[in-house]
Amino acid sequence: MIKNLLKTVFLVAVASLSIGAHAQLVVEIKTGNENPTPIAISPFSWSGSGVLPEDVAGIVSADLRRSGLFAPVPQEDMLSFPKSAEEVNFRDWRVLGTEYVVTGRIEPQATGYLLTFDLVNIFGQHKMFTKQVSGGSRQLRDIAHRAADEIFQAITGIRGAFATEMIYVQEEKRGGRPSYALMRSDIDGARPKQIRRFSQPVMSPSWSPNGQEVAYVSFETGRPAIFRENLKTGARQQLTNFKGLNSSPTWSPDGTKMAMVLSKDGNPEIYVLDLRSGKFTRLTRHFAIDTEPNWMPDGKSLVFTSDRGGKPQIYQLTLATGQVDRLTFDGDYNARPRVSPDGKTLVMVHRSRGVFTIATMDIKTGRMRVLTETRLDESPSIAPNGAMLMYATKQGGKGILAAVSLDAGVKYNLPSQRGSVREPAWSPYFD
Amino acid sequence: MLKSVKAGLGLACVLAVLGGCSSTDTDDSAQTQQMTQTQEPVVDTTTTEQAVPLDNVVYFDFDQSLLKPSTRELLIQHADRMRGTSAHVRLEGHADELGTREYNLALGERRANAVRDFLVLQGVDPANLEVISYGEERPAVEGSSEAARAKNRRVVIN
Numbered sequence: 221m222i223k224n225l226l227k228t229v230f231l232v233a234v235a236s237l238s239i240g241a242h243a244q245l246v247v248e249i250k251t252g253n254e255n256p257t258p259i260a261i262s263p264f265s266w267s268g269s270g271v272l273p274e275d276v277a278g279i280v281s282a283d284l285r286r287s288g289l290f291a292p293v294p295q296e297d298m299l300s301f302p303k304s305a306e307e308v309n310f311r312d313w314r315v316l317g318t319e320y321v322v323t324g325r326i327e328p329q330a331t332g333y334l335l336t337f338d339l340v341n342i343f344g345q346h347k348m349f350t351k352q353v354s355g356g357s358r359q360l361r362d363i364a365h366r367a368a369d370e371i372f373q374a375i376t377g378i379r380g381a382f383a384t385e386m387i388y389v390q391e392e393k394r395g396g397r398p399s400y401a402l403m404r405s406d407i408d409g410a411r412p413k414q415i416r417r418f419s420q421p422v423m424s425p426s427w428s429p430n431g432q433e434v435a436y437v438s439f440e441t442g443r444p445a446i447f448r449e450n451l452k453t454g455a456r457q458q459l460t461n462f463k464g465l466n467s468s469p470t471w472s473p474d475g476t477k478m479a480m481v482l483s484k485d486g487n488p489e490i491y492v493l494d495l496r497s498g499k500f501t502r503l504t505r506h507f508a509i510d511t512e513p514n515w516m517p518d519g520k521s522l523v524f525t526s527d528r529g530g531k532p533q534i535y536q537l538t539l540a541t542g543q544v545d546r547l548t549f550d551g552d553y554n555a556r557p558r559v560s561p562d563g564k565t566l567v568m569v570h571r572s573r574g575v576f577t578i579a580t581m582d583i584k585t586g587r588m589r590v591l592t593e594t595r596l597d598e599s600p601s602i603a604p605n606g607a608m609l610m611y612a613t614k615q616g617g618k619g620i621l622a623a624v625s626l627d628a629g630v631k632y633n634l635p636s637q638r639g640s641v642r643e644p645a646w647s648p649y650f651d
Numbered sequence: 652m653l654k655s656v657k658a659g660l661g662l663a664c665v666l667a668v669l670g671g672c673s674s675t676d677t678d679d680s681a682q683t684q685q686m687t688q689t690q691e692p693v694v695d696t697t698t699t700e701q702a703v704p705l706d707n708v709v710y711f712d713f714d715q716s717l718l719k720p721s722t723r724e725l726l727i728q729h730a731d732r733m734r735g736t737s738a739h740v741r742l743e744g745h746a747d748e749l750g751t752r753e754y755n756l757a758l759g760e761r762r763a764n765a766v767r768d769f770l771v772l773q774g775v776d777p778a779n780l781e782v783i784s785y786g787e788e789r790p791a792v793e794g795s796s797e798a799a800r801a802k803n804r805r806v807v808i809n
Contacts, residue, residue: 398789421788423752443783444756465760465784468753481753487764488757509757525754532754556751569751576749596795598751617794643752 245409245621245634245641247286253629256291257375259284259320260313263295264335265303268328272360276326276335279364279408280371283382286408286623287372287607288630293318305338305347313342322371332356335363339374348374361410381603382407385647386610387415387425387434388621392639402436404451407603407610407646409621409634415451425645426470434645435459435469435478446480459493468512472519479503479513479522490524490537503537504544512556517563523547525555534568548581550588556599560606565626567591567600567609578611580626591628601646602626610634610644705729707808708791709766710801713749716761718769726766729808730773737779741809742766744784745791747800756786766806 261281266272284290295301299312302323313321324337332355339348351370355363362383369380390401400422405412416422420439427434428448435448441461446469449456460466464483471478478493482500490503490513504510508528515522521538528535532555534548548554553571560567563583570579570590578597581588592611600611608625615633619640622633634641707729709722718726733740744763746755763782771777792799 421785423756423786423788439785439788464782465756467756481757483757483760488760509754509761511757512751512753525751532750553750555754571750596748614795 244405244412245636247282247408248633248635249285249288250631250633251629252285252288252291256289257320258293258316258318259290259322259371259375260293260298260316260318261322262298262301262303262324264324264326264337266326268326268333272326274360274364276360276364276367277322277324279361280322280368282408283365283368283380284372286632287380287382288625288632289372289376305340305350308340308342310342310345318342320371320375322367324367329354333360333363335367337367337370339371361406365406378607379605379649381605381607381646381649384604384649385431386601386621386644387427387647388612388641388644389422389425390636390639390641391619402434403641415449416454423643424468425643427645427647428471429473429475429648431648431650435471437467437469446478448478470514472515473517474519479515481511481513490522503539503542514558516559517561523557523559523566525557534566547583547586548588549586550581554579558600558602558609560602560626561604562606565606567602567626569598569600578609578624589628591624591626592622592631594622597622599643601644603646604649610646612642612644705732708805709808711762711804711806713747713800713804714758715804716758716765718765723769726769727773730770730775733770733775733779734773737776740780741807742780742782743807743809744782745789745803745805745807746787747803748787748790748795749800750787752786752788756784756788759784759786762804763806766808 261277264277281292285292293316300309302308303325304323308321308323319342321340321342322337324335327334334352334354336352338350341348353363353366365383368382372380384407385404386407387402387404390403391398400418402415402422402425403412404415418438418440423437425434425436432452433448433450435446437444438447444466445458446460446466447456447458462482462484465481465488468481469478476495478495480491480493481488482491487507488509488511490510492501492503506528508526510524510526512525513522521536523534523536525532526535531552533546534554534557536545536547547566551570551572555569557566557568566581566583568579570577572590575595576597577590578592578600579588579590594613596614598612600609602609606626608623610621610623612619613622615635619642620633620635621641621644624631705728706725709725742763744759746758760782763784767780767782770780790803792802
């Protein structure tokens with residue numbers, strides 16, 4: 221009886237969700253791990269009035285499924301809907317093969333919601349924790365993502381990255397002309413918001429390490445120029461206006477500098493701009509194309525793309541000495557490097573047999589591994605926990621975003637329901 | 652000088668929009684071509700001896716910025732017209748969708764530089780030439796066919 225009532229409530233919640241979700245990116249899971257852990261997120265109780273605008277347990281469940289490490293039990297397979305650890309019947313869940321059960325209670329607060337949730341280990345027959353997450357009246361999704369982070373970390377030992385966001389470029393036709401927007405959304409594609417709209421191309425979005433600003437390249441002045449923009453206030457500043465290329469901005473790990481590419485000397489060179497003093501320092505001196513700089517996590521060296529050897533390959537530049545070392549030797553096109561948070565793995569765009577894919581390389585051993593098997597994969601961006609990366613590819617002539625785990629075991633697509641999307645930039649942690 | 656070019660571009664844009672209105676089903680690539688075609692006579696009005704507008708796009712091979720021998724004749728004709736005028740000319744470099752976006756931005760610039768260097772060798776004043784790269788951000792033709800990509804590896808002389 222109670223169970224049926226609850227099912228009705230959740231159906232209503234799901235229906236109202238889908239109405240507001242018309243323009244967002246929708247997750248399509250392609251492959252998951254071979255043995256994902258069975259977990260049940262029992263529908264959460266709600267002690268306030270009316271119906272909650274979001275299915276919080278459903279969002280937690282979708283987050284865990286997307287990681288590829290978990291197989292959430294569908295609600296219709298659950299024999300009971302426990303609301304607390306004490307209500308969990310171990311035998312019922314063991315029959316289903318469920319290893320973990322999450323129960324939760326949502327209460328109204330003066331300005332929002334409080335979620336109290338428990339993680340129960342079924343085979344160990346014990347409660348692992350009870351935790352609380354609170355948020356404002358429009359933060360139910362944030363509450364859900366933070367709960368998923370806690371559950372993910374308690375079971376896997378890896379910090380969750382569900383409460384993160386991404387910035388990407390969206391292109392669509394408006395009145396027959398291309399229109400470009402810098403967009404920001406939750407990492408699952410929900411709650412897309414326009415940061416700014418452009419009539420000329422915009423590219424290369426890069427988060428500041430504190431998650432409060434974005435740097436990008438805009439052609440609005442008639443030539444490429446680098447801007448930084450505060451995501452909260454919308455205040456922005458044009459950082460460069462040199463003749464030639466002004467491209468590929470990336471913030472240093474401590475947020476005080478920005479690496480970029482300028483061709484004012486005649487051909488593309490890597491520069492670092494000190495954001496406090498406004499001073500530019502030239503780092504490369506070569507007639508080849510040097511571009512796509514990215515910082516190592518310790519801030520002591522940069523990796524970048526150069527065709528100084530004839531074809532685009534990835535090089536490392538040590539800031540203290542100016543020494544340049546070639547890192548990639550496998551294949552005739554390796555470009556746009558990004559480094560994992562532990563500094564051990566390089567991800568890049570790699571061409572093999574004429575196809576552009578995303579590959580990783582162990583920096584120490586030089587061993588390369590191709591992660592994707594589509595054709596026009598580009599712009600890899602790694603999650604702050606180093607478990608997954610987001611990239612851009614094409615499907616049916618349209619740009620879409622996709623994700624893959626760094627061990628290649630998990631893949632999902634995030635197709636856009638409006639226009640073409642590209643250049644995803646995964647945010648840092650916000651706390 | 653810059654001002655007059657801007658006025659010229661503005662007029663070209665108006666013409667392009669008018670052209671676009673008369674045939675509402677034109678796609679983007681058609682519009683882009685219309686724009687470049689309407690633009691040229693406007694820019695060329697600063698000189699007197701012009702007759703037939705020249706083709707203003709030169710094409711390149713994949714990941715290449717070397718001028719194809721077949722495009723030299725056209726560039727020599729452009730140089731002949733540019734010499735002795737002070738008209739400001741934009742050389743817009745572009746790349747196809749293959750490869751990374753920022754590398755392609757650099758590649759587009761390298762192609763436009765190759766055109767600039769050739770024109771300067773033919774006696775054109777480098778002060779009148781401005782190089783702008785759009786990389787793969789503004790394709791002339793949408794699509795992933797080799798025919799579409801070949802149309803996108805280009806420098807547009809504006």
